[in-house]
Amino acid sequence: MAAEIDELWGEDLAPVARALLSSAVRCFAARGFTGTTTRDISGGAGLSPAALYVHFPAKEQVLFEIARRGHRSALAAIDLPGCADPDDPAGRLRELVARFVAWHARHHVAARVCQYELAGLTSEHVTEIAAIRREFPERFRAVIADGVEQGVFTPVDVGRVVRAVLSLGIDLVRWYRPDGPDSPEQLGRFYADLAVSMVSGVPGPAAG
Amino acid sequence: MAAEIDELWGEDLAPVARALLSSAVRCFAARGFTGTTTRDISGGAGLSPAALYVHFPAKEQVLFEIARRGHRSALAAIDLPGCADPDDPAGRLRELVARFVAWHARHHVAARVCQYELAGLTSEHVTEIAAIRREFPERFRAVIADGVEQGVFTPVDVGRVVRAVLSLGIDLVRWYRPDGPDSPEQLGRFYADLAVSMVSGVPGPAAG
Numbered sequence: 435m436a437a438e439i440d441e442l443w444g445e446d447l448a449p450v451a452r453a454l455l456s457s458a459v460r461c462f463a464a465r466g467f468t469g470t471t472t473r474d475i476s477g478g479a480g481l482s483p484a485a486l487y488v489h490f491p492a493k494e495q496v497l498f499e500i501a502r503r504g505h506r507s508a509l510a511a512i513d514l515p516g517c518a519d520p521d522d523p524a525g526r527l528r529e530l531v532a533r534f535v536a537w538h539a540r541h542h543v544a545a546r547v548c549q550y551e552l553a554g555l556t557s558e559h560v561t562e563i564a565a566i567r568r569e570f571p572e573r574f575r576a577v578i579a580d581g582v583e584q585g586v587f588t589p590v591d592v593g594r595v596v597r598a599v600l601s602l603g604i605d606l607v608r609w610y611r612p613d614g615p616d617s618p619e620q621l622g623r624f625y626a627d628l629a630v631s632m633v634s635g636v637p638g639p640a641a642g
Numbered sequence: 643m644a645a646e647i648d649e650l651w652g653e654d655l656a657p658v659a660r661a662l663l664s665s666a667v668r669c670f671a672a673r674g675f676t677g678t679t680t681r682d683i684s685g686g687a688g689l690s691p692a693a694l695y696v697h698f699p700a701k702e703q704v705l706f707e708i709a710r711r712g713h714r715s716a717l718a719a720i721d722l723p724g725c726a727d728p729d730d731p732a733g734r735l736r737e738l739v740a741r742f743v744a745w746h747a748r749h750h751v752a753a754r755v756c757q758y759e760l761a762g763l764t765s766e767h768v769t770e771i772a773a774i775r776r777e778f779p780e781r782f783r784a785v786i787a788d789g790v791e792q793g794v795f796t797p798v799d800v801g802r803v804v805r806a807v808l809s810l811g812i813d814l815v816r817w818y819r820p821d822g823p824d825s826p827e828q829l830g831r832f833y834a835d836l837a838v839s840m841v842s843g844v845p846g847p848a849a850g
Contacts, residue, residue, distance in 0.1 A: 465761075466674040466675075466676050466677065467677075468673060468674050468676050469674065469675075469676025549816065550758055553673075594824075594832055598810055598836055601809055601810050601814065602806055602813075604813055604816070605810075605812055605813035606809065608757065608758075616802075624799070624802055625806065627843070628840050630843065631839050631842070631843025632836050632839050634839070635835070635838065635839025635842055635843065
């Protein structure tokens with residue numbers, strides 16, 4: 435688990451700062467932002483209570499760094515070059531969902547903080563994280579709208595389907611366990627197929 | 643919002659106890675279980691700090707009552723008599739998803755507490771709530787397995803599809819807002835159609 439968390443932070447941060455962020459992820463995921471003290475975070479990294487303030491002015495700044503770097507990592511994961519054939523919207527959707535889901539499964543602990551603890555941020559920081567978050571539906575919207583336009587997908591309500599597909603990827607951070615039956619990649623492929631089914635079905639009688 | 647929360651508690655509780663539970667839902671949803679004091683809960687119900695202890699021995703007992711009554715309410719909502727024609731698995735699945743989703747949208751504030759704050763429970767209470775929670779996948783599993791057996795649905799991996807359908811209904815408590823474009827019932831019908839699509843698709847090339 436430690437390795438997955440540690441890889442989120444990037445080389446621009448001092449090793450001690452990275453250790454503090456990793457400890458904070460574990461604390462926030464277990465006890466919530468409000469239930470965690472700066473002492474918990476320092477102690478979890480094997481440091482003295484004052485050590486945190488050398489690197490972060492406040493606990494909120496720790497949460498912000500986790501949210502910023504977490505969201506950027508997820509965005510980078512779905513923006514990897516790969517299946518980008520504009521004439522294959524189903525392949526692109528499958529790839530996008532597979533990557534989004536696999537990232538969230540692999541990083542389910544940090545992702546839980548990124549999804550459920552944002553109320554701890556200042557309003558300026560909420561605005562900054564919201565700007566990154568808006569990129570995710572945009573990526574899915576582009577692919578699904580293309581598929582509908584090309585007649586490859588059913589004429590679905592794109593915005594609502596995007597929200598549903600994002601929910602599949604996000605809710606798994608609540609229940610995913612690495613010792614369960616699915617690896618992140620297996621779950622990603624399974625959900626990729628479900629997403630393609632969602633845009634390939636006959637519109638139901640109760641749609642509206 | 644108050645009306646939706648208040649209707650969860652039942653007539654067996656004194657009005658003051660119900661008011662305390664409703665206040666606690668709002669506090670826990672906004673600040674988390676750990677970030678809420680018993681004084682916050684009493685104050686939110688317009689009562690003195692000591693009033694809570696007349697009705698509940700501890701803050702944890704308040705969370706437990708919310709979780710127990712919340713989960714039972716959701717289960718009662720999906721178990722209403724209605725579309726139960728054993729020869730129409732698609733209709734039964736549609737009805738089940740529509741009810742599950744509509745309940746979670748209507749009660750998204752209380753449901754957020756029921757989904758994201760269970761870590762605040764004692765292990766005895768976790769066990770008791772987990773027993774109610776297991777009923778939900780059972781309901782979906784029965785319908786989807788029937789549909790697969792009757793050949794009405796694609797031979798999907800029932801357990802994984804159940805988890806995905808539950809995720810659609812649960813994740814919406816994170817983002818649903820009553821002033822958004824969808825009423826609980828509209829969202830329920832839309833997700834009902836998505837669920838039927840999920841079990842009607844051609845199994846994808848990457849399934850496994």
